[in-house]
Amino acid sequence: MSPLGECPLDPGGYFVVKGNEKASVMSSTEMTKSKTIIRMEKEKVYLVLNAFTSKVPIMLVMKAMGMETDQEVVQMLGRDPQYATLLLPSIEDCASIGIYTQLQALEFLEKKDEGALGVLRDIFIPNIRVGGIKSPVRENNFHLKCVYVVVMLRRMMDAILNKDAMDDKDYIGNKRLELSGQLLSLLFEDLFKSMNDQVKFNVDKILSKPSRSSRFDVSQHLLKESITVGLERSLSTGNWDVSRFKMHRKGMTQIVTRLSFIGAFGSMTKISPQFEKSRKVSGPRALQPSQWGMLCPCDTPEGEACGLVKNLALMTHVTTDEEEGPIISLCTCFGVEDLSTLSGEELHSPSSYLIILNGLILGKHRRPERFANVMRKLRRAGKVGDFVSIYVNEKQRCVYIASDGGRVCRPLVIADNGVSRIKDHHMRELKDGVRNFDSFLREGLIEYLDVNEENNALIALYEGEATHETTHVEIEPFTILGACAGLIPFPHHNQSPRNTYQCAMGKQAMGNIAYNQSLRSTVSLNEAMSDGYLDLPFGLSSTAATDDENNRAAGQNATVAVMSYSGYDIEDAIVMNKSSLDRGFGRCIVMKKISAAYQKYDNTSDQFSSPCRSQHDQIQILDNDGLASPGEIIRHQDVYFQKECPIDPKGSMKSHPSQTPYRTSKQTYKGAEGETAVVDRVALCSDKRNNLNVKFMIRHTRRPEVGDKFSSRHGQKGVCGTIVQQEDFPFSERGICPDLIMNPHGFPSRMTVGKMIELLGSKAGVSCGRFHYGSAFGEPSGHADKVEDISETLVKHGFCYNGKDFLYSGITGMPLQAYIFMGPIYYQKLKHMVLDKMHARGMGPRQLITRQPTEGRSRNGGLRVGEMERDCLIAYGTSNLIYERLMISSDPFEVQVCRKCGLLGYINYKSKTRVNFKNISRFLLS
Amino acid sequence: MEGASYQRFPKVKIRELKDDYAKFELRETDASMANALRRVMIAEVPTIAIDLVEIEVNSSVLNDEFIAHRLGLIPLTSERAMSMRFSRDCDACDGDGQCEFCSVEFHLRAKCINDQTLDVTSKDLYSSDHTVVPVDFSDTGAGFENNEDQRAIARKGIGKDHAKWSPAATVTFMYEPEIHVNEEMMETLSLEEKTSVVESSPTKVFGINPHTQQVEVVDREAYTYDDEVLKKVEAMGKPGLVEIYAKEDSFIFTVESTGAVKASQLVLNAIEVLKQKLDAVRLSEDTVEADDQFGELGAHMRGG
Structure with missing residues (x-):
């Protein structure tokens, strides 16, 4: 990668579309696409299916599928009379309308909806193939579907009888993540099919013509680029409109925030929910116990999407689809009895368990534990895919095997009878570089468990805590956190919302993006920022080490004194040392991309223009080709691009190209006044329409000023x-002088003890010359230094010992x-800088229609005295000020009025004359 | 204002003197005096530093501003700085700051010809004036496929304007501590208790005489006013066992220089600058502006 100018550490996972980097957001789904509902209403059970216009009594469905006797259904449901009692009203209902046979049931259904048999065969639970797993014996053998329906019935009745048996909607094991691959495949299928339809339509039209001059060639009629354009559009807008699959989703892709490496990495782990965020529910927003180790408990936005948008934890893996065929045959080999060979009675017999693969009932097994163990052994040996999960659910008397895509899973160390399989020599080999993570996985020391299978495991946090029953040991506790939260030192000492704030803020910190950051630009963002003077934090967190983040830091170590100073430090403001700023603390480089193009017209095109030096000063930085040259200092209002445009691009067809009249057109730089930027690079390239494009990268080095935003890694932001x-x-x-003074009032209410420990640890680290670590929950395993040890080093x-100085x-x-x-604390500079925000105006532009001042900083707009401001001024009694603001500064307009006719005078632009010029008076409208 | 005299006769005793390090005692004066000296050393002693860089070619990985900033931070030997003119009030060159009285020109030419990383250090910087050269430890940075051609102009300035003109790396002082150990009370303690007292201080202030087994003050100045010993003694229920006071009229100064001027010279220059500033106040007496500007201080100066 590096010889090609790409960063070797770039994680990938994003698309480059139309010059933007777009990451697709994972979305978590709860429901499968086709909905089949079995619902109990007034003690009667019905089937609700979209293909049927109304709900259908379940017994009718059973009869229509060939299960004619009620006894058979009741037998399958289980011997327990409780279930039969629950089903009784439905049976009676069915008998009361006089339906006893399959034929009668089908006729009844057919009366309501046409093609009922077809619906039952193809749309109703379509994952169960009609006719049996192997070869279909009979065309319309609905036995398996009946079994499936009965299992559904039984589940529902379990839930009625015993509330514990209810499934949890928010349980992570019941969710699937939709990755970009699935989304793209849907999109592609739709685009491909529509292209085929379109081609067929076109070809039919041509072939239907009676006479054709040339031989027919299909390749001429294939639509070029329709798929490319469709994919591009969806990826760049993020709108997935696939009407074929009734999918209309927005915001599926997001621009990768390239402010710091971790910020970019963090935006690739984002998971957004499928349903709208407006629902005021607490359930899906709450922290789920099952997300332990899979999804980061800290990293979620505040406000509207709180708890709904999630992020993956460090070690999480999202599975992809795996072939079912081999697993099915393996299961039969290991003694799974096919359902078609079993009687109804045996379906829920307590002596054996149902085996279910991805929601498909394979059969029954008499010794489920043994079966599960064998399957797991095969997986550890690599005979079955690493991410196939085997989960024995004792309550439901089922063994679930899952090989479908979108499950989240995480690696754990396998323990046999409470003894970890990873021994010291393995770790030594890992240190020596003989082993890596994959070899651990290959040799069956580590395995991936998904959320469901975790329920069968007893996981010890540390090896020492393992008992005889322990099956797995956690790799490291800090892996429950995600990439962003992993950067916080001592997060387990902080108040939890602070960590959440930091997760959001870490994405705004400016830092190194990648090794090739100086080369990027042309394909990347409008505004990439980077810090030229970065440090590693003295107080590291281990995540930083595992992420290899050290090379791409996003902050600097500042010596912080926690004290009050000068009164300019209220409300979290910080006081900065000028000499530190002189020496380079908090400097950053802001890159801005401006583009310009040479247009092509019918007969002519824009031309290079050599600037005339005798003109004014603003064109000084132009080279002879009319482009600013790299390295030149550029100021506000400087011309950076100049070209010759034909005055009349259409009319020049007749004349010779050399005689076309041209005019010069210029582009001026709009930057902050009084600031100097530098032209970093000028890139020439051609675009899709073969026009010459010029891209200027403007670099601006900024030194911190009053109002710039800084933050430590504990959610404690503050402006200078x-x-x-x-x-x-x-x-x-000793001569130590702080770089930064922070007000102590920032501590009591925020309770960021982690920040204090970071300060202590960093201070000790500086004095003894070794990095101190602050991994989450790392004290027992030695990945975080204890305060006692730090104090000892300090002394x-x-x-x-307490880190205080005289x-x-x-x-x-x-x-x-x-x-x-x-002591030193790692401080990040956030992207919000006053230079980009400050704005004031006196006189300035007005809107054309209303003649009121424009709005917004970018249009040099005025500042509105709104209702509340007006209220204040009234309360204060400054009537003249209100009068001026509301009357004089905004609306008055001077017009010329004819004294005789009373019409407004105006300038006729065509004849350049004033109309109504006589008898004119000035008039002030307001 | 008649009669009151603010004149003092401070004494200086030099403890240690190296090229870039000085330690001395300042006695018989108060904090205002000591602090003024410290502040002047940090912010007002003039030195020479690169202030204007013209970059012809720069094909290194570091950008122009970065290199210019780092060049500015290189300490230059500035013995001449006191006699040089500020470029802003130099008559010889109309303030464009490029004459020999107010500036020194440097050239930097470095080109990397092989495919290794080339270190460009202050040694590559050629001065037009042999008295103003880079202090020989600093380094500007390194670049791969480097091609640099730069002209730099160094000017006189003070640390108040930019830290690059500050000649001081560290200037600090402390009050001299006065430590009394109550011998009689100490005798009542066991050896263990004595050791615990000694060890309660994070710095090596106290020690136990191996012969007499008495607690002695080993290094008075190692005391950092941390009060740990006092707290310990308090906790032992023996207040007054150790008493520590700060002598408010004597200070121990530590001066470390960046190398731009010698540490000793730095102190002398600071006194010189301080004198000049006081002269400026004195000379402006009797004027109304002076009273506006200096207020009470001006009155003091006239009176004392």
């Missing part, structure tokens, strides 16, 4: 309140009244 000279800053007798290097005031030279908690 003031910048103070170094000599005014407090200092210690060893002559600091106070400081002198830089202003007076007197000692400060209190000991100051001081």
Whole structure:
């Protein structure tokens, strides 16, 4: 990858469409596509199916499928009289309308809906093939469907009899994630079919013509690019409109936020729900116990989508579809008895378990535990796919085998009788680089479990805690967190919402994007930002280490003093040291892409234009070809692109190209006034229509200023309140002077103890020259340093154990009244900078129609004195101010009015004359 | 204002003097004096640093602003700085700051000819004036396939404007601590208790004399005013066993220089600058503006 100019660490997982990087958002589904509902209403059971116009009594369906005797149904349902009692009203109902045979039932159904048999065969639970698993014996053998319906019936009755048997809708094991592959395949199928239809339509039209001049060639009539364009459109807009599958979804893709590596990585793990977010329900938003280790408990947005949009945890794997055939034959080999050989009575006999593969009833097995163990052994040996899950549900007396796509699963260390299979020598080999993760998996030391199979496992958090029954050991506790939350040091000491805030904020931090970040631009974003002066955090979290994130940091270590200073630090504002800023703290580079194009017309095209040097100063940075040259300093209003356009692009057909008159057109740079940027690169390329395109990358190095936003890694953001000279800053007798002062009021209500420990750990790390770690829940395993140990290190290097220092005031030279908690904390610069936001105007542009000031910073708009502001001014009694704002500054307009006729005077632009010029008076409208 | 004199006669005792490090005592004055000296050393002693960079070619991986910033931060030997002119009030060159009285020109030419990474350090920087050269430890950065051709102009400035002109790496002082150990009370303690007192201080302030087994003050100045010993003594129920005061009229200064000027020279320059500033106040006496500007301070100056 690297010789080709690509970053070797780029995780991929996104599409590049029309010059944008788009990541497709995983969506979690709860329901399968075809809905078959068995519902009990007024003690009678009905089947609700979209293909039928109304609900159908279940016994009628059973009879129509060939199960004519009621006894057979009751027998299949189970011997327990409870079930029969529940079904009795339905049986009576069926008998009361006089339907006893299959023929009668079918006739009854046919009367209501035509083709009822076909619906039952092809649409009603279509995953069960009619005729048996192997070769169809008879065309319309509905036995298996009957079994399936009875199992559904029994489940429903279980739920009625015993509320515990209810399925949990929010349970992660009942959800499937839809990945981009599935979405694209649907889209492709639709596009391909519509293309075929279109081609067929066209070809038919041609072939139906009686006489044709040339030989018919189908390849001439294939629609070019219709699939490409369709895919491109869906990916770039994110709208999936597949009417063939009744799919109308929006926001399926999102632009990858390339602000920092982790931010980009984080946007690739995002999962959004399928139903709308407006529902005010707490269930799906709550933290599910089953998401442990699969989905990050911290990383979710605040507000509307809180708890609905989720992110994958670090080690999570999303399965893809696996072939069922081999698994079915394996199951039969291991003693699964085919249903067609069993009687109805045996279906729910307590001595054996149902075997269900991806919702398909395979048969029964007498020794389910043994069967499950054998299957698992095969999986560990690599004979069955790694991600096939085998789950024994004792309550439902079923063994579920799942090989379908979209399940989330995670790796765990296998333990035999509570002894981990990974021994010390394995770890040593891992350190030496002889082994890697895949070899652990291949040799059956580690296996992937999905959420359902986790229910059969007893997982110990640490090896030492394993008992005899333990089947698995966690790899590391911090893997329950996702990529963004994994960056927080000591997250387990923080108040939980703080970690959530940090997850959202980490995506706004500016940092290194990739190794090739200086080369990117041309295909990437409009505005990529990067920090030229980055550090590794002294206080690392292990996730940072596993993610290889160290090379792509997104912040700097700032020595922070937690104290009050100057009053410019209220409401989380921070005070910064000017000398630190001089030396490069918090600098960032903002890249901006501007493009220009040379247009082609019928006969002519735009031309290069050599700037005339004698003109004004604004064109100084242009090269002889009319393009700004790289490395030039560019200011507001500078011309960076100049070309010659034909004055009349259409009329030039007649004249010779050399005689076409041209005019010069210019593009000026609109940046912040008083700021200087640099032309970083100029790229020339041709676009789809073969026009010459020019792309300018403008680089702007920014030094922090008052109002820029900073944040530590604990959800504690703050703007820079003031910048103070170094000599005014407090200092210690060692000569240490903080880079940044944070107000202590940030701590009590936020309860970010992790930040304090980070400070302590970093301080110890700086003094002893070793990175300190702060992985989540890492203290027992040594991946996080304990405060006691940190304190010891501090004392060893002559600091106070509690991290407080004795400081002198830089202003007076007197000692400060209190000991100051001081040490390095990793600070991130967030993308919100005043330079991009500040705005003020006096006179300025107005809207054409209303003549009121324009709106918004980009249009240099005015600031509206709205209702509430007006209320304030009224309350304050500043009547003249209100009068000026509401009357004079906004609406008045001066017109010329004819004294005689009373008409408004105006300038006729065609004749350039004033109409109604005589008897004119000025008039002020307001 | 008559009669009151604010004149003091501070004493300086030099403890340690190296090229880039100085430690001295300042006695018989107060914090305002010591702090003024510290502040001047950090922010007002002039040095020479690269201020304007003209880049002809830069094909390195680092961008122009980055290189210019790093060039600015290179400390240059600035013995001449005190006698140089600020380019803003230089008469010889109308303030464009490119004459010999107010500026020094540097050239940087580096080209990487093989496919290895080339280190470009301050040694590649050629000065037009042999008295103003880079201090020989710094380094600007490294680049792959580097081709740089730059002209840089160094000017005089002070740390207040930009930290690159600050000659001080570290300037700090502490109050001299005065530690009294109550010998009689200490005698009542067992050896174990004594050790616990000694070890309660994070820095090595106290020690136990191996012969007499008495608690002694080993290094008074290692004390960081952390109060740990006092807390310990309090907790042992023996307040007054150890008493520590800060001597409010004596200070121990530590000065580390960036190498731009020698640490000793830095102190002398600072005093010189401080004098000049006070002169400026004194000379502006009797003017109304002076009173506006300096207020009470001006009155003090006239009186004392």
